[in-house]
Structures are given as structure tokens and as C-alpha cells.
Amino acid sequence: MSSTEQGTSSAAPAEPTTAPESAAAPEVPESFYYVHGKDKVVHKVSAGALQHSALIHGMISNLGYTEEQAKANPFPFENIDGDILQMVVDWCNQHKGKPTPPEDTNLPKQKEKLFDLVLAVNYLEIKELLTYCCKQVAMMVKGKSPEEIREIWMIPTDAEDEAAEKEAKKRAGKEAAGETAAAAGDAK
Amino acid sequence: MSSLSEMPELVLENIIRLSDFRSVLTLRQVCRDFLNFIDDLNDSKLPDSKIEEISINTDGPENICLVYENLDPDLFFRHEFIYSVRKNSRSTYLKTTHLENTNIVDVAVRDLELILKFQKCNLERLCLSFFTFRLPNNSSVHTLAIKLCDMFKELNRTIKTKNLTIQMDDQSKFMLIIPFIDSDTLEDIYLRSIVKKVNINRIVKTEQWKKADKVQCDFFALNMNVEDIFHFSQFTITTFSISAKELDFLRKAITSSSNFYSSRLGNEFIFNESKELSNLWGPAIVSGNSYSPKRTWYFGMKNSKEKVLELISKNFCSRFEIIKLEDVPNGAIVNEYNEN
CATH class of the missing domain: 3.30.710.10 (Potassium Channel Kv1.1; Chain A)
Structure with missing residues (x-):
């Protein structure tokens, strides 16, 4: 494949004069x-x-x-x-x-x-x-x-990882509890 | 920024494949996720450790020593681990890790197992040395050979090493190791024992023994026939007694071999069939004193006109050596090659 094109910025400006043979080459x-x-x-x-x-x-x-x-x-x-x-x-x-x-x-x-x-x-x-x-x-x-x-x-170390996981679970638990509380509130 | 632990599996696999094996061992220690990921990887996805030699031996007061190394100047590395039963610790040059209640023998065997996962090219030498006779009877180090055998079984592949050196204080332990060595790679077997007499009837039946090229045994080999050793290009082995007929069998095998180098066959009981040898091979060149005579014969080789087998028979050993025709002493007769 011809590689006269070098992408966006570095493409050489083509001269529109008499067409050289190489310019006609890419079919x-x-x-x-x-x-x-x-x-x-x-x-x-x-x-x-x-x-x-x-x-x-x-x-x-x-x-x-x-x-x-x-x-x-x-x-x-x-x-x-x-x-x-x-x-x-x-x-x-x-x-x-x-x-x-x-x-x-x-x-x-x-x-x-x-x-x-x-x-x-x-x-x-x-x-x-x-x-x-x-x-x-x-x-x-x-x-x-x-x-x-x-x-x-x-x-993170395994200990940090575990702590983070625990924290996430706690948060998820709280949120779930919040949701159930909210749901319970809705039910009332 | 992305963290290394968040990399997709394919990327981690690539990083591990392109790392050196020490780095992968370090990555295993970074976090549990990496450890599990690396341990679950197929061995083919791990880099080659390029280890040339591994040795594991019982060393000092209830210690196990594991060494792996490559002495090639371009790659040179040598790592040594000491596992102490008394201190329940594993030490390298740099640090000592206390292993609390873990069985130290299990730790050593697991470490070796891990290293073997990375072995892709052939080892030059595997050296296993278990001298446990000085240890207390209840020492856990006594279980090392059996635990290694169990680990080799679990590996589900043979260990590729050119040289196998085993030093044991109990003859039954040789067979715990030999069957797990790749017989197509093994060239050289070196067996040592502080037990004077070792029954090798099971060892000589293994593929490993039959396909090896050289053997050296530093003990009296019980239940060994000359048929068990004639295929080696080099052997050093001692048996109880040897007959003229057996020496003639070896003479025939060696003169028709194209790769024989040199060997020594010892015998515990004095050799007293010299007359039979002279009847078979003609007169010998006799040197030495009458108490310890040395009888030498020369034989032509089947595949070479320039090379000659020099066979020396003494009271307690026979030596076989391939020499050049021009090195045969003047006046000595070279018996023509005769396959009968």
C-alpha cells in the first residue's frame, strides 16, 4: 500500500502541476x-x-x-x-x-x-x-x-481492601435498611 | 489514574508473561487478588524461570536449604532459602520470616512447587540431599522426601533435568524421586547413600535408568546384573562379586558400542577368575605386585580402527577405557573385534 498519506497533520501538500507518475500509481x-x-x-x-x-x-x-x-x-x-x-x-x-x-x-x-x-x-x-x-x-x-x-x-493491601469492602457492605446495608425503612414508611 | 489491580485479565496476563519470574513471585505477594490470579494461571502463561540448577537439602540442625541458580554470566542469579524447624522461619540473605504454626517442611515443598511452575527449559541439575540420620526421631524434616514425592505426583508432569543427584540415608527414598524425572531429558544419574548396601533392583527397572547415559553409585549395589549397566557410556558402580563371564559380556557390549567413554566396575569380593579371563582373551600384560596384580588387555572396536578398549582387571575393580591405537604400549597385542 502506498504511504504518501501520513495521517492528519503531516500530509505533504500535493502540487497540482503536471501529474508525476508516482501520483497516478495508487489505484x-x-x-x-x-x-x-x-x-x-x-x-x-x-x-x-x-x-x-x-x-x-x-x-x-x-x-x-x-x-x-x-x-x-x-x-x-x-x-x-x-x-x-x-x-x-x-x-x-x-x-x-x-x-x-x-x-x-x-x-x-x-x-x-x-x-x-x-x-x-x-x-x-x-x-x-x-x-x-x-x-x-x-x-x-x-x-x-x-x-x-x-x-x-x-x-491497597489486603487489610485495606477488606476494610473498604466492610465499609461498602455497611453502607449498602444502611442504604438497604433506609430503603426498607422508606418502604415501610410508604406502606404506612 | 488507573491502578495496576484494576487492569483487565488479558492485560495482567500479558504483563506476567513479559515479566521475569522473580517479578511474578513479587507480584504474588502484592495482594491476595494477584496471588490467586497468578496461581490460577496455566503454567504455559508464566515466564520461564531460566533456572539451571535446583538443590534442596537437609542442612544443619533441623534446617532445610533450597537453592536455585543460573551461573550463566549473562543471567547470573542465585537464591538461597533456609527453612528452620526450630525457629519456624524462612530466611534469605536479606530477611527472616517467622511462620508461626505453619509446618516448615510444607512451606519448603510449596516453595519448590511454585518455582517448578516456572521451569520451561531443561534444568542442568536437580540435587536432592536427605541426610536425616542425625535428626531427632520426631523431627518433621524426616517427612521431606515423602512430601516431595506427593508434590511431584500432584504436578502431573515430569521434571526435566539433565543431571539428577540424590543423596539419601535410606535406600527406599530413591524410588520416591526417580520416577518423577523426565526420562527423555535425563542423561546423568548420581546416587549416594550413607547406607553401604543398596538394593537397586527397582531402580534399574525404571525408564530413567534405562534411558540415561551415565550413572554413578557410591554404594554397593545389590541385585544388579551387568545387563543393567552395559548401555551406559560411563558408569561407576560397585557390586559384590563379578565373574569372568560377566566381564566378557561387558567387553562385547563396549567394543560394539559407538559412544562408550570410560567406566569403573568395583567388586567387594576379590576377583579370582583371572585364569578364565586368560582362557577367553589370551595372555594379559601383568604389572603391579603379586599381592595386587593388574592385568591389562586391549580390544579392537567395531566402529573404529583408531580406537581401542583398554580393559584393566584388578582384585577389587575393573576399568574400561577407550584409548587411541597409538597409545597402546609397544608389544601389547590388540585382540581383533570379535562379537562372540
């Missing part, structure tokens, strides 16, 4: 789709780049949208933050039609971003990127003690 013009995240910022992405996402690929493969229809119906991913979706779109564009390298060093180093990216990538079913992200998490866990892991990755 099927590349189709584009539109996605947006929580921030509603719409990203234009080529079908080639979107192939990385099994979820989106499955959604678009039988749609047969025209350019206008695609533009009018961007895929909403309300569960993904705008900056995270931007990262995903950038990665898909960079790796469009290319074999993915064994390592990817451009992943976010901050754990908050990395975790949100992992969740987004898992949801969008981008297998290679998920592997890179998980490798990165594995690297961040390496050499740490259980206490350090608990602290860094905000994991």
Missing part, C-alpha cells in the same frame, strides 16, 4: 475515518493505520462509508482521554503498513499515562502496542519489593 484512493475521545477532538485516520486496531478494523470493514459519511459519523470513544487517543492515533500512523519493531521506546514513562494507554489499547485491541505497553509495565515492576509495587501502583 484505489486511501479511505479515511474519524475518531474522537472524551475531549471530542476529532482525528482523521487512514484505514491503513486503523488496521492495527482489531476493534475499529472490525467496525469499518463492512461499512463502505463515503468520505462525507465518514466525516459526519466519527467513532466516539468516550472512555478514552483525548491525549491518550492522540498517542494511539500517532502510533497507528507511524506504524501504518510497516512491520512493528521488537522494541518501542517512545511509550510514556509516567505510570498514569501508561496505564490509561494500556486500557485504551486493550479496548481498541491493538495487539502489538499492548505488548509494548505491558513490557514497559513489566520493566517498571522489575526489581521492586511488594511494598514498593503497592505504593507506586496504588494497590
Whole structure:
């Protein structure tokens, strides 16, 4: 597949002069789709780049949208933050039609971003990127003690977990009691 | 922000698969959810531990010592755990954990079981050493071998190791371990016992014994025939007595073998069939003194013109060694290969 299109912003402006041979080469013009995240910022992405996402690929493969229809119906991913979706779109564009390298060093180093990216990538079913992200998490866990892991990755201890569960149950119990009381009140 | 504990199962599975095995052991300790998740995972989804050698032995006053290591300079690691029955604790270099009322032998066996879950490549060596004769009669360490056997049974798969070393003070314990070793991987068996005489009639019938390449036994092997050892490329074993006929059987087997290296067959009772050997093989080169004579014969090999079997018969042992034809002393006769 021709890769003259580099996604939304980095596409080279085409010169409308005498058509060079290479411009005539792509027989099927590349189709584009539109996605947006929580921030509603719409990203234009080529079908080639979107192939990385099994979820989106499955959604678009039988749609047969025209350019206008695609533009009018961007895929909403309300569960993904705008900056995270931007990262995903950038990665898909960079790796469009290319074999993915064994390592990817451009992943976010901050754990908050990395975790949100992992969740987004898992949801969008981008297998290679998920592997890179998980490798990165594995690297961040390496050499740490259980206490350090608990602290860094905000994991409650079993005791805290149990206390929270008890509290939740208590609350649920109270609410239920409230409801029954209310129901009893209604009955009166 | 999302927490690691909120990751979907597929993501956690991926993280575990891509972690090193020490990290997975640490993740198990982070919280009960992780522990259950990791323990419920199919072994194939766990990373390879890359351990080369595991040893478990009874050590000092009611201690069990578990060591696993890889001495490859690129991967080097060595971890040692001491389980103390008296202190009811497990210690590493860095810390000691008191285990209150838990049975310490169970803890050691469970730890080994956990480590074995991560074993994907073959171990170079598995060394099990149970010298419990100095322990008090009621010590729980006496149950170690039986508990290991029960754990191996539960594993539902054999342990892949090239070398198996077992040191026991009770002959019955060898068979608690040997059947659980993968016979296709096992090359080398080393058995030691402080009991002088060990009945090996059940051991020699195992697939593990029959398929191994080398064997060494540091005791008098009871109920052993030369037919039980002729397939080894190297053996060091001592039996009670050996006859000229049996030595001739070994001579035939070794000269027709293509991978024999060297061996030693000891005998407790003095060998007194030298005349029969000379009748079978012709005159020997005799050296040493009359009290302890050394008789040497040379035999051509079936598959090599350059190699020769040197067979030395002494009062209490016979040695078999493959040497180069040019190393045969001048004047010595090399008997031609003869399969009869």
C-alpha cells in the first residue's frame, strides 16, 4: 500500500502541476475515518493505520462509508482521554503498513499515562502496542519489593481492601435498611 | 489514574508473561487478588524461570536449604532459602520470616512447587540431599522426601533435568524421586547413600535408568546384573562379586558400542577368575605386585580402527577405557573385534 498519506497533520501538500507518475500509481484512493475521545477532538485516520486496531478494523470493514459519511459519523470513544487517543492515533500512523519493531521506546514513562494507554489499547485491541505497553509495565515492576509495587501502583493491601469492602457492605446495608425503612414508611 | 489491580485479565496476563519470574513471585505477594490470579494461571502463561540448577537439602540442625541458580554470566542469579524447624522461619540473605504454626517442611515443598511452575527449559541439575540420620526421631524434616514425592505426583508432569543427584540415608527414598524425572531429558544419574548396601533392583527397572547415559553409585549395589549397566557410556558402580563371564559380556557390549567413554566396575569380593579371563582373551600384560596384580588387555572396536578398549582387571575393580591405537604400549597385542 502506498504511504504518501501520513495521517492528519503531516500530509505533504500535493502540487497540482503536471501529474508525476508516482501520483497516478495508487489505484484505489486511501479511505479515511474519524475518531474522537472524551475531549471530542476529532482525528482523521487512514484505514491503513486503523488496521492495527482489531476493534475499529472490525467496525469499518463492512461499512463502505463515503468520505462525507465518514466525516459526519466519527467513532466516539468516550472512555478514552483525548491525549491518550492522540498517542494511539500517532502510533497507528507511524506504524501504518510497516512491520512493528521488537522494541518501542517512545511509550510514556509516567505510570498514569501508561496505564490509561494500556486500557485504551486493550479496548481498541491493538495487539502489538499492548505488548509494548505491558513490557514497559513489566520493566517498571522489575526489581521492586511488594511494598514498593503497592505504593507506586496504588494497590491497597489486603487489610485495606477488606476494610473498604466492610465499609461498602455497611453502607449498602444502611442504604438497604433506609430503603426498607422508606418502604415501610410508604406502606404506612 | 488507573491502578495496576484494576487492569483487565488479558492485560495482567500479558504483563506476567513479559515479566521475569522473580517479578511474578513479587507480584504474588502484592495482594491476595494477584496471588490467586497468578496461581490460577496455566503454567504455559508464566515466564520461564531460566533456572539451571535446583538443590534442596537437609542442612544443619533441623534446617532445610533450597537453592536455585543460573551461573550463566549473562543471567547470573542465585537464591538461597533456609527453612528452620526450630525457629519456624524462612530466611534469605536479606530477611527472616517467622511462620508461626505453619509446618516448615510444607512451606519448603510449596516453595519448590511454585518455582517448578516456572521451569520451561531443561534444568542442568536437580540435587536432592536427605541426610536425616542425625535428626531427632520426631523431627518433621524426616517427612521431606515423602512430601516431595506427593508434590511431584500432584504436578502431573515430569521434571526435566539433565543431571539428577540424590543423596539419601535410606535406600527406599530413591524410588520416591526417580520416577518423577523426565526420562527423555535425563542423561546423568548420581546416587549416594550413607547406607553401604543398596538394593537397586527397582531402580534399574525404571525408564530413567534405562534411558540415561551415565550413572554413578557410591554404594554397593545389590541385585544388579551387568545387563543393567552395559548401555551406559560411563558408569561407576560397585557390586559384590563379578565373574569372568560377566566381564566378557561387558567387553562385547563396549567394543560394539559407538559412544562408550570410560567406566569403573568395583567388586567387594576379590576377583579370582583371572585364569578364565586368560582362557577367553589370551595372555594379559601383568604389572603391579603379586599381592595386587593388574592385568591389562586391549580390544579392537567395531566402529573404529583408531580406537581401542583398554580393559584393566584388578582384585577389587575393573576399568574400561577407550584409548587411541597409538597409545597402546609397544608389544601389547590388540585382540581383533570379535562379537562372540
